[in-house]
Amino acid sequence: MLGKKERLRTDVLIIGGGTAGCYAALTIGKTSDARIIVAEKAHIKRSGCLAAGVNAINCYILPNRTVQDYVDYATKDAEGIVRDDLLRTMCERVNGTVHELERLGLVILKDDQGNYVARGNRNIKINGENIKPILASAVESLEHCQVINQLVITDYIVKDNRIYGAVGFHKETGTIYEIEATYVICATGGASGIYKPNNPGFSRHKMWYSPFNTGAGYAMGILQGAEMTTLEMRFIALRCKDTIAPTGTIAQGVGAKQINGLGENYESVYGITTSQRVYGTVQEQVEGRGPCYLGTKGISPDQEQDLLKAYLNMAPSQTLRWVERGQGPATENVEIEGTEPYIVGGHTASGYWVDTHRETTITNLFAAGDVAGGAPQKYVTGALAEGEIAGDEIVRRYQDQGEVPSVGNEPWYKEAIDAILKRYVAQQGANDDSTLVRIEEQEQRLQDIMDIYAGGISQAYKYTEESLGIAKSKLQALAKDVEQLQANTLHELSYLYELRDRIVVGRALVAHLEGRKETRWHSFGEHGDYPNCSDDGLVYVNSVYQDGEFQVFQRPLVEKGDTYEHTN
Amino acid sequence: MSIQINKDTCIGCGRCQQVCPGTLIYKDEAKKAYIAYPSDCWGCVSCVKECPVGAISFFLGEDMGGKGATMVVTTEGHLLHWDITKVDGTVQRITVNAKESNAY
Numbered sequence: 001m002l003g004k005k006e007r008l009r010t011d012v013l014i015i016g017g018g019t020a021g022c023y024a025a026l027t028i029g030k031t032s033d034a035r036i037i038v039a040e041k042a043h044i045k046r047s048g049c050l051a052a053g054v055n056a057i058n059c060y061i062l063p064n065r066t067v068q069d070y071v072d073y074a075t076k077d078a079e080g081i082v083r084d085d086l087l088r089t090m091c092e093r094v095n096g097t098v099h100e101l102e103r104l105g106l107v108i109l110k111d112d113q114g115n116y117v118a119r120g121n122r123n124i125k126i127n128g129e130n131i132k133p134i135l136a137s138a139v140e141s142l143e144h145c146q147v148i149n150q151l152v153i154t155d156y157i158v159k160d161n162r163i164y165g166a167v168g169f170h171k172e173t174g175t176i177y178e179i180e181a182t183y184v185i186c187a188t189g190g191a192s193g194i195y196k197p198n199n200p201g202f203s204r205h206k207m208w209y210s211p212f213n214t215g216a217g218y219a220m221g222i223l224q225g226a227e228m229t230t231l232e233m234r235f236i237a238l239r240c241k242d243t244i245a246p247t248g249t250i251a252q253g254v255g256a257k258q259i260n261g262l263g264e265n266y267e268s269v270y271g272i273t274t275s276q277r278v279y280g281t282v283q284e285q286v287e288g289r290g291p292c293y294l295g296t297k298g299i300s301p302d303q304e305q306d307l308l309k310a311y312l313n314m315a316p317s318q319t320l321r322w323v324e325r326g327q328g329p330a331t332e333n334v335e336i337e338g339t340e341p342y343i344v345g346g347h348t349a350s351g352y353w354v355d356t357h358r359e360t361t362i363t364n365l366f367a368a369g370d371v372a373g374g375a376p377q378k379y380v381t382g383a384l385a386e387g388e389i390a391g392d393e394i395v396r397r398y399q400d401q402g403e404v405p406s407v408g409n410e411p412w413y414k415e416a417i418d419a420i421l422k423r424y425v426a427q428q429g430a431n432d433d434s435t436l437v438r439i440e441e442q443e444q445r446l447q448d449i450m451d452i453y454a455g456g457i458s459q460a461y462k463y464t465e466e467s468l469g470i471a472k473s474k475l476q477a478l479a480k481d482v483e484q485l486q487a488n489t490l491h492e493l494s495y496l497y498e499l500r501d502r503i504v505v506g507r508a509l510v511a512h513l514e515g516r517k518e519t520r521w522h523s524f525g526e527h528g529d530y531p532n533c534s535d536d537g538l539v540y541v542n543s544v545y546q547d548g549e550f551q552v553f554q555r556p557l558v559e560k561g562d563t564y565e566h567t568n
Numbered sequence: 569m570s571i572q573i574n575k576d577t578c579i580g581c582g583r584c585q586q587v588c589p590g591t592l593i594y595k596d597e598a599k600k601a602y603i604a605y606p607s608d609c610w611g612c613v614s615c616v617k618e619c620p621v622g623a624i625s626f627f628l629g630e631d632m633g634g635k636g637a638t639m640v641v642t643t644e645g646h647l648l649h650w651d652i653t654k655v656d657g658t659v660q661r662i663t664v665n666a667k668e669s670n671a672y
Contacts, residue, residue, distance in 0.1 A: 042589045051589045051612035055670045109669030119672065127669045129648070150591065171591055201631040202607050203569040205590075211610050212590045242632040253672025306671035309664050312650055316639065317569060317611045320628060323652045323660050324637035491591065491604070 001428045001490055003174040009406060010037045010146075012394055013166060013181035015153045015217065018048025019380055020369025020387040021187035022135040023097065027391030029142035034398045036145040037179060039168060041494070042212065043149040044136040048189055049210050049346075049370070050380070053129035055249060055313045057108075058379040059094050060124045063115070067091040070122060074377040077273045079520050080538055081230060082349055083374030085356050085563040090375050093385035098124070101384075105134045120252050129313040131380070151177055152494045153216070155420050156184070157413065158224040162363040164407050166220075167420045171490050176424065178417055182404045183364050183394045186352070187387065190344030190370035191215030191505045193443065193498075196451035196458070197340050198244060206317065208237040208244050209342045217371040218343065218351065219501035222508050222545045227353040227361040229373040229542045229555075231505075232512035234341035234524050235348045236461065238278045240294075241335040245318035247294055249310050250334060254303050256294040258336070260284040266292070270522075274347070278338045279522035282460050293333035304330040338523060340457050343505055346370040346378040348524070353542055353555075355566050357393035358386050361544075366390035374540075374558075427486055427496060435488045439495050442482050446503055449474045454510055455525060463513060464528035471510045479503050508543060511550035515541040569629045570606040571615060572638070577623040584615035584624055617641045617648075625653075 012028055014021045017040035025038050040047055061067055071087045102108055109117040109125040116124040140147060153168035157180075165180040192209040205211040222228060238247050250256045257265045258280065266289075270280030281292045299307075307329055311318040322328040345351030351373030352360045360367050367373075368390045369383035378386070407413050450456055453471035455463035463471075482503060487493040518537040519527045539554040558564045573584070573593075580599040589612060592605045601623075603609065616624045622642055628634025635655050642649045646666040653659050 042591050043586050046587045046612065046614035047589045051610065051614055055672065107667055107669050109671075117669075125669045125672065127664075127666060129664070130666065149586075199569075199629075199632055201629070203629040203632045205608050205610050206569045206629075206632060207610075210589065211608065243628070249670075249672050308662055310670040310672045312648070312662065312664055313670055316613050316626065316650070317628060319650070319662070320626065320637065320639050320652060321633065323662075324628065324635060324654060325633075326654075494591075 001174055001493070002169055002176055002424055005176045005178060007408065008037065008177060008179045009408065010035045010179060010181050011398055012036045012183045012185065013179050014038045014185045014187060015166060016040065016048070016186070016188035017044035017136070017139065017147060018187060018189055018369065019050055019135070020383040021185065022139045023384040023387030024185050024187060024368055024391040025139045025142060025145050027388045028395055029145050032395045032398055033144055034395065036142070037181070038139065038145065038147045039151040039153050039166070039179070040147065040149050041152045041171065044139060044147055045133055048132065049213070050132040051210065052316065053314045054131055054380055055128055055310050056119055056123045056125055057098055057381055058123050059377060059381045060098055060122060061091060061095050062118050062121065065121060073122065078233070078349055078376050079533065080557065081233060081520065081540065082376060083558045083564065084560050085558055086354070086375035089356050089389060090378065090382045090385045093388055094381040097381050097384035097388065101131070101134065104138050106131055123252065127313060148177070152497060154497050156220050156224050156365070157416050158362055159412055159416070161225070161361070163365040164413065167417060169424065169490065169493065171494055174490055176421065180406060180408050183366070183397070185366045185368055185390050185394070186217040186221065186371050187368045188217030188371055189213035190342060190346065190350070191218060191502060192342050194343065194446065194450050194502050194506045194509065195340035195456040196447040198337065198457065199242065206244055208239055208339045209344060213370070214498035215343065215501045215505035216497070217367070218508070219504035221352055221360060221362070221365070222504050224362060225544055225546060226365070227542055227544050228508060229351065229353040229540050230349040230512070231343055231509045231543070232516045232525060232541055233348040233350055233521060234509070235344045236275070236278050236341050236523055237339045238281060238336055239339055240318055241337045243315065243317040243321050244339060245311060245315035247336055250294045250296060250307065250329065253307065253310065254296060254299050256296045259293050259295045259333070260289040261291055262289055275521040275524045281336060282338055282523055286460055292336050294336055295333050296329035297331065297333050299330045301330060304328045338457065340451070341455070341461065343509060344370045345373050345375070346383055348376045349374050356563060358390040359393065359566065361566060366394065427493060429486070432488065435486055436492050436495070438485055439487070439492060439499055442478065442485065443499050443502070445478055446499070446506055449478065450506055454513060460526065461523050462526040462528050465514065468510055468514050475503060475507045475510065479507065508545065508550060511543055511552050512541050515543070515552040569611050569627065569632055569634065570609040571603055571624050571626050573601050573603060574623045575600045577621050579621055581620060583618045583620065587614045587618045589614060613641065617643070
């Protein structure tokens with residue numbers, strides 16, 4: 001199955017060719033002659049969160065607004081648990097990324113004067129169906145950049161808290177890649193598939209977040225002792241029932257309100273932060289006033305047609321559903337529900353603990369996009385901005401330091417590689433038809449544990465200290481069993497690593513949920529033992545994985561105007 | 569929810585196989601594309617857009633209320649024609665101009 005070995009040496013390795021990874025490559029490629037490798041586990045043309053497209057830029061500083069307005073909004077929405085320095089540095093750059101995307105070919109709606117048309121206070125309207133192909137072709141045209149598609153990176157190479165590269169295998173050819181790199185950007189995206197999903201049957205991957213974002217970046221960092229922050233701020237999206245399509249397009253596009261089964265508008269009862277919108281919907285159902293809807297009945301035929309088109313640009317299943325049923329949003333309200341929890345730093349503050357350059361606590365390892373913590377409400381442009389920030393810092397160091405001597409022949413390096421290769425060997429050649437089924441069964445076991453004991457959909461997102469304790473021991477047993485699994489094909493081997501990554505993230509998440517003894521964001525987390533918000537909770541809950549245990553500790557907030565830098 | 573690939577019309581170009589963000593599409597011995605892991609599909613329809621001969625269609629699974637309607641996309645310059653074939657055989661076409669933004 002796994003075959004020949006290929007050793008590569010590069011200045012910059014970017015793991016993940018999605019939104020943030022592509023923009024980091026563009027930034028570095030345009031401003032330096034540094035050699036870049038983009039390692040992408042699928043194909044950069046449509047990989048990552050933007051596969052189907054996106055129909056609005058949700059983070060843009062409109063002419064009558066300021067960076068501070070957006071920082072204030074994101075801070076309030078996260079009930080104070082954000083990094084002010086990260087939000088600020090991100091917001092300063094988002095408009096620049098939009099102008100660059102427009103230059104590359106993104107279509108943005110403009111008024112008669114040539115100004116972008118706003119949707120609400122922070123959004124602009126685009127045709128983003130092809131946003132990913134636009135980004136990808138710009139990356140492919142870079143001179144010193146090699147894109148390796150189908151490459152599944154499984155391990156970082158780290159010594160004394162400094163990164164030297166990564167190892168992975170090619171999903172199609174089985175070639176093992178050993179990539180020595182001076183700088184590494186982790187841009188793998190966040191984690192889905194940790195909890196039992198809304199549609200657990202055949203359509204199990206009809207979920208909000210990309211099912212192919214399996215937490216690899218978090219897991220590789222955790223396993224090497226990188227500090228993580230705020231994983232306990234899970235993200236739960238409010239979505240159209242069944243299709244799990246976005247609701248913001250309807251709510252903001254045609255001004256539809258959230259109404260319960262009695263036809264009452266319940267938005268004002270619970271508040272309108274992201275988590276409160278979900279919480280209200282859950283509570284209305286729990287208290288017997290469900291199901292909940294977006295009140296679209298009575299919109300005009302033109303509005304309905306525009307909605308059908310808008311969804312084709314990002315979530316075509318919703319348009320298909322309306323047409324198939326023969327009843328569109330003008331005649332039928334759109335039923336809504338909360339999704340299973342995800343870990344995603346583009347929407348919440350979960351992820352790597354980074355400094356303002358987006359460098360992690362592992363020297364020369366940067367994180368951008370959904371893997372980077374501290375800066376929620378990033379959306380597409382925030383992820384692009386973080387790719388640019390990390391890219392700029394790498395270019396600065398590259399130009400300062402020039403070529404760094406190779407460590408490829410040092411004994412410790414070879415030992416690290418050998419250990420990974422040995423694991424690969426043990427994981428293949430099962431010659432047994434049941435391997436895929438067993439991997440899938442263990443994935444379901446993970447999702448069941450998390451759903452029941454760590455606050456999934458079936459528990460209305462609630463957990464207790466006792467249930468988290470049960471989750472912890474069950475996950476430990478699961479992790480052990482999964483170490484024994486083998487794969488018959490390269491595809492199965494990639495599934496095996498995705499499962500490993502999800503379990504690592506699940507374990508870290510449970511440790512973080514235990515670390516926050518309050519309920520700060522209703523629905524994102526309902527702590528049965530601590531149902532209220534506490535002033536003691538105005539801290540970051542961070543963790544480091546050491547010797548098989550998660551060390552959970554607190555850090556003081558980096559508040560307005562402050563800047564955090566790593567000190568060692 | 570997933571996709572289906574018509575083996576009679578598939579020309580084996582491999583574009584769908586390349587573009588799938590989950591690497592779920594492979595080729596059989598006759599060099600025709602097939603989806604190896606249908607329940608792992610996200611429904612992004614990248615493959616449907618990529619197919620030059622309209623051999624790939626998208627459908628909602630019965631577990632999410634689908635009744636068998638299918639969707640294909642044909643590209644004509646900057647126009648994307650989305651054709652939805654309903655269970656009764658009628659086809660509804662929605663055309664999106666890639667040079668125009670969404671209204672929402």
